[in-house]
Amino acid sequence: MTATIIDGKAFAAQVRGQVAQHVTRLKDDHGITPGLAVVLVGADPASEVYVKSKGKMTKEVGMKSVEHRLADTTSEAELLTLIDTLNKDDTIHGILVQLPLPDHLNEDLVISAIDPAKDVDGFHISNVGLLGTGQKSMVPCTPLGCLMMLRDHHGTLSGMDAVVIGRSNIVGKPMAQLLLNDSCTVTVAHSRTKDLAAVVRRADIVIAAVGRPEMVPGDWIKPGATIIDVGINRLDAPERGEGKTRLVGDVDFDSCAKVAGAITPVPGGVGPMTIACLLANTVTACCRAHDLPEPEGLTA
Numbered sequence: 001m002t003a004t005i006i007d008g009k010a011f012a013a014q015v016r017g018q019v020a021q022h023v024t025r026l027k028d029d030h031g032i033t034p035g036l037a038v039v040l041v042g043a044d045p046a047s048e049v050y051v052k053s054k055g056k057m058t059k060e061v062g063m064k065s066v067e068h069r070l071a072d073t074t075s076e077a078e079l080l081t082l083i084d085t086l087n088k089d090d091t092i093h094g095i096l097v098q099l100p101l102p103d104h105l106n107e108d109l110v111i112s113a114i115d116p117a118k119d120v121d122g123f124h125i126s127n128v129g130l131l132g133t134g135q136k137s138m139v140p141c142t143p144l145g146c147l148m149m150l151r152d153h154h155g156t157l158s159g160m161d162a163v164v165i166g167r168s169n170i171v172g173k174p175m176a177q178l179l180l181n182d183s184c185t186v187t188v189a190h191s192r193t194k195d196l197a198a199v200v201r202r203a204d205i206v207i208a209a210v211g212r213p214e215m216v217p218g219d220w221i222k223p224g225a226t227i228i229d230v231g232i233n234r235l236d237a238p239e240r241g242e243g244k245t246r247l248v249g250d251v252d253f254d255s256c257a258k259v260a261g262a263i264t265p266v267p268g269g270v271g272p273m274t275i276a277c278l279l280a281n282t283v284t285a286c287c288r289a290h291d292l293p294e295p296e297g298l299t300a
Helices: 008-030 045-060 078-086 107-113 127-133 141-154 170-182 196-201 251-257 269-288
Strands: 035-041 066-068 095-096 161-165 184-189 205-208 226-227 233-236 245-248
Touching: 008 045, 008 269, 035 045, 035 078, 045 066, 045 184, 066 078, 078 095, 078 107, 078 251, 095 184, 095 269, 127 170, 141 170, 141 226, 141 269, 161 170, 161 196, 170 184, 170 233, 184 196
Parallel strands: 035 066, 035 095, 161 184, 161 205, 205 226
Antiparallel strands: 233 245
16 A cells, blocks of 8 residues: 655645635725734744745735844844734734744743734634634644645544644644544644554554654554654755755654555645645634634634
């Protein structure tokens, strides 16, 4: 058996297409343009690339894109003042402060300063609480992307046995919550889980989000299971030339693909969905702000 490859790149392009249609409708029918503001403090190279990509895709779907690039010496007070200004700006529906922040800035304080209705990353404690109690919230982009791919592949997830490996606030915990809300039976496993192989082996759905390269081998996988690999790990690849690297996920793709029913590749799986879901969240936030119907298929 060879697993179906879930093409995140193609699916993300489809989601961006849906977002663009909603944006056009909002403009034509209501004279509203969804706006996303991204705040980058300092010059972290990975963050720079990510922010550039976000800005490009925001414009491509017809949304207003605003970037605030601040020096790494920016004070907490200055950053909080900017967030306050964006909170009050009716043309901005989504605010994203790119993490990580420089060490002298308190991430929790900064995130909690964002209006929860504009928190398109879904990290505000109010959104975490709303998601945890099954209420309408802004949902973190990566877990939302994983959920969309699972729903697309399976139709319904009701009654399926899901194991989430990893308990981070950004992926593991909200992922478990979303799967529960879709009526899965959910186990959250982690580095301290006893007999992790046996826990994973019973799952119909495996979400690997632990940040350890190729940690999950094929003999941990139940035949026919669906694997969503959230990991992005860079390994040295001397066979490609001096100083070259390659990207791998948290599962050993080759051995897992021989057993699984479906699997996401790395790269080209979950990664592209994260930005697509950021755009989807911004449209959702815009619709909620104006009491308009939320975009179908783009929310949890």
